[in-house]
Amino acid sequence: PRVAHLAQRARHVYLKTLSLRDTLTAFLRDFGSRAGLDVLRLFLVGENTGIKPVFAGWDRVAPEDPEPVHEVFRRLMQDDPQAAVVGDGPIRLPDELSGCFLRLEAGRYRFYFLGAAAARSGRSDTGLLLHACLRQLAMLLDETAPLLPRIEGVLQQKETTQLLLRVMALGELEQFRRDLPALLQDFLHVESVAYYFYQPDTQRLCRHAFAGSFGEMLPDRETCNLDTYTWLTRCAKSGHTLLKTDLSAGERTQVTDNGLFASVLYYPVDTGEAARDVILVADTRRDRVTFQHVQRLNQIQPFLTQAIHNNRLYSGIQRHLYVDFDTNLPNRRGFEEALQACLERSKRVGDSFTVIMASLDRPDRINLRPHGDSPRAFLLKICAFFQKQLPPQATLAYSGEFKFLCLLPRYEMEPSLELARRLCLQARETLRDAENRPTFSLGISCFPINGMSLDDLILSAEQAMTMSRFQGGDTASLMGSQLIKKLALNVFSQFMGQGTLRTGPEVVDGVLQKITDRREVDESLTTVEMINSLAEAIDAKDHYTSNHTLETSILAVALGRLMVLDDESLERLRIAAKLHDIGKIGVPEHILLKQGKLTADEEQVMRRHAEIGARILRPISSLRHIAVIVEHHHERWDGSGYPHGLRGEEIPIESRILAVIDAYHAMISHRTYREGQTLEFALGEIRRGAGSQFDPRVTELFNQMMAERRELGAMAPFADWPLRPDQPPM
Incomplete structure (x- = not known):
């Protein structure tokens, strides 16, 4: 009954999988479980049966290194005894295993078997049970032998169909060249496959992709000049298939991809170009790449050529979708x-x-x-x-x-x-x-x-x-700047959870809390976007200075370049000019939006905006150096400014530049209680303030810069009006 049960299970596995290796592995698992064995190896050889030699093995517990057991099994098959004891005699197995080796003849089939277990744990009738089971396996193989060629044909046809379906699904030429080696590796059952395609513009072969156990040794997109003489270029130029099943040491120098390959196949793929694309099939073992691989590639070669043609058509259609035909530029x-x-x-x-x-x-x-x-x-x-x-x-x-x-x-x-x-x-x-x-x-x-x-x-x-x-x-x-301001108001109001933007001391605490909540990601766009939006929103709320931040930033950077500041200082100056009035978020609305001249007390409240701006920027690590510039942009050269009464070169150079630009723009800007001053008046006031309110050197260079721009008139409408080509760079 045990023999019949094991044979029936083996028959079921064979008819289900049509794989002799899977059948023998399943048999060893069932036999080892019933016979109490831990390690089993089986090698099948058929004479005049059309069946190739098959090796199978099973271990109850997967060993860290199976090679010692394999070495013992190979040595016993070479000695070819009828039976041998393993473990207790001169033939040793690892991990204190013991068992036996048997060579059994069953009809036209020869079985080599090795079974071992922990000491004294196997069954005493293992040999008889094994012999009976293998005779049943031999009878099964004899019954199905006439069907094997047809079964193999059906399996190959199934594999071919599956491969072609996957190849035809590769819609782009780049994807086709990238994925084909891995598909062919599975289809041909070899170690390595590479795909070379011909580049007409450079007349070189480019290895676009590769797959296999030795793939990591091949550099990606390696190219080969078509004028060099190698087996690869010979195949590409002649269109002839080149097969070497057993490479000699001298022949291996012709294989530019890997000197370890022992058998190779160079297969041409005609694409209609002056040279062919080439498929390289290779293995480090002899006789593993054979004429059967050529036959299998011949079966799919017309489909590969058609797939390349289809992909080129698809790429052309894609190109016309995204590229203008007349100019060869993106559309x-x-x-x-x-x-x-x-x-x-x-x-x-x-x-x-x-x-x-x-x-x-x-x-x-x-x-x-x-x-x-x-x-x-x-x-x-x-x-x-x-x-x-x-x-x-x-x-x-x-x-x-x-x-x-x-x-x-x-x-x-x-x-x-x-x-x-x-x-x-x-x-x-x-x-x-x-x-x-x-x-x-x-x-x-x-x-x-x-x-x-x-x-x-x-x-x-x-x-x-x-x-x-x-x-x-x-x-x-x-x-137009008004649309910019509207956008900024919407972004910042949404960020703060307000229907409309409000200003005042209580709003500063909300802004600081928002920044604190994002302290860990203060370099992200969320924080940058919030600060930029706040600056634009303040500019929009204070309609006396409609385009103040943008125009101040442009003039400040232009003056900074005239003073030969380095790139890092210019970038700090640009950002500080954009953010210098950010502290007005802490000024109550009745003062910020007052349509008239401020009282002395209101002026004191308004002066706090420089300190508030620095307080907002300082928690953000990437803007701490900007906070210093913003805090001191109302200091005066003679020390009578605010908030700290710094004098001379104690004031950062960026703050000194910003002080001149800010004062100039405030004078030319329109207020509800007065018209904006003329360019000449504003420049005169700047000159008069040199040495008291402003840095003399900064004042001199500013007047020099503005003298070159006299034909422009006031700069206030700059952001809403065109930049004429005869205008000096801003």
């Missing part, structure tokens, strides 16, 4: 993809970036005769101009009708303005010819000032570009 959809990726990154790391939209002024008046009456030739000339003028990290796109989009990662407002001005100037000089003098209208939008979403940023740039066109073209414009 509007491609630009939006790049903008969305930049937006997500900037929200994650807290960077700024700028979008510039440019439109050719009056394209209908362009005479195309100098360009061979070809609109495309003129268009390509414009593309070459923009590509030369823009920084390397910029993304340039063409949206049709001579309109261009540009994405500038990590660009703040001021350098973007300088770049836009330079584009306007250079376009007139570079693109002009005997018949034409092309000019452009540019619109600028900056994240996060002009919006926090893709649609908001593009709309802002388009509105600014339209403003430039209404001004007659040949200009660069910013988005």
Whole structure:
């Protein structure tokens, strides 16, 4: 009954899996459990049966190193005794195991068996039981032997079908080249597979991907010059299959991928190019890569060629979806993809970036005769101009009708303005010819000032570009500041949980609490966004200084450059100018919004905003150096300022610059109880304050800078009006 039960279970496993190895493994597990054995090994050899030799093993407890048992089993099979005792005699097993080795003949099959267990724990009738079971297995194999070729054919066809379904599902050429080696490794049952594809522009073969136990030894995207003579290049150029089942030491030098390979196959894949793609199939063991692998690849080769053709068509369709055909630049959809990726990154790391939209002024008046009456030739000339003028990290796109989009990662407002001005100037000089003098209208939008979403940023740039066109073209414009302020009010009010923004001492405590709650992530965009929004919101609440922070920041950085400050100081100055009035959040609304001159007591309350601003910024580690500048921007050169009465060079240089710019802008700004002063009056007052209120050197350079800008008049409307190309850089 025991023999019948074991044979029946083995038959069931064989007919279910059609795998002789799985069947023998299942048999050893059942036999070991019934016979009380812990370690079992079985090797099957069939003579004139069409069955390949099969090895199977089972351990009750998986050993850390099975090699000692394997070594004993191999030595016993080489000696080929009929039976041998293992463990108690000269043949030793690890872990104090003991057992026996048996060679059994059953029909046309020879079985080599090794069974062992802990000392004296096995059954005494193990040999008889094993012999009876193996005879039943031999009878099962004889019954199914005529069906084996058909069974193997069905299995191979099933594997081929599964492979082709997975290959056809690889919709992109990049994905096809990346995933094919792993699929072929499973399909061919070999150690290593690599895929080389031909690059027509460089005439090189590039190993795009690889898979296998030796894959980690192969550098990614390794390239090979087609002019070198190796088996790889020979296969790619001739289109002939190259199979070596047993490489000699000299032949291994021809295998550039891995000198350990003992059998290799180079298989060409025709893609319609001057050279073929190549599939490398390799194994470190001899005779493991054979002609059967060539036959299996021949079965799928037409499908691989068709898959490559389909992927190229798909890539072409994808390219036309995201790339403009005439200019080979990203189109509007491609630009939006790049903008969305930049937006997500900037929200994650807290960077700024700028979008510039440019439109050719009056394209209908362009005479195309100098360009061979070809609109495309003129268009390509414009593309070459923009590509030369823009920084390397910029993304340039063409949206049709001579309109261009540009994405500038990590660009703040001021350098973007300088770049836009330079584009306007250079376009007139570079693109002009005997018949034409092309000019452009540019619109600028900056994240996060002009919006926090893709649609908001593009709309802002388009509105600014339209403003430039209404001004007659040949200009660069910013988005209207009132929309910026409205956005800032909404962002900060939502952050503070207020329906509308309120100011006063009690609000400062709420802001500080919000900052404290985010102390661990004070470098995140959430905090930066909150502080920027607070500065813009204060600017919006205090309508006497509608664009105060933006214009102060631009002038302060321009003056800082004139004073040859280093880049780190300029960045501190830019941020401090943006945030210098942030402390007004702590000023009661009846004082902040008073439509008239402040009383002495109210003036004292208003003066506290510098200290409050520093108090808000100081808990944020990345803004502590900014807090010092903000706190002292109302100190005076003679020591009569506030809040600490510092004098001379005790005052930070950034605060001294900010004091001049802040005073100048306050004088030219309109108040409800007075008109803004003229540029000449404001500059005269600044000169008179040199040595008492202001640093004399800063005052001298400021007047020098403003003398070059006299033709601009007052600077107050700067953020709402175009930047003329003849305007000096801000």
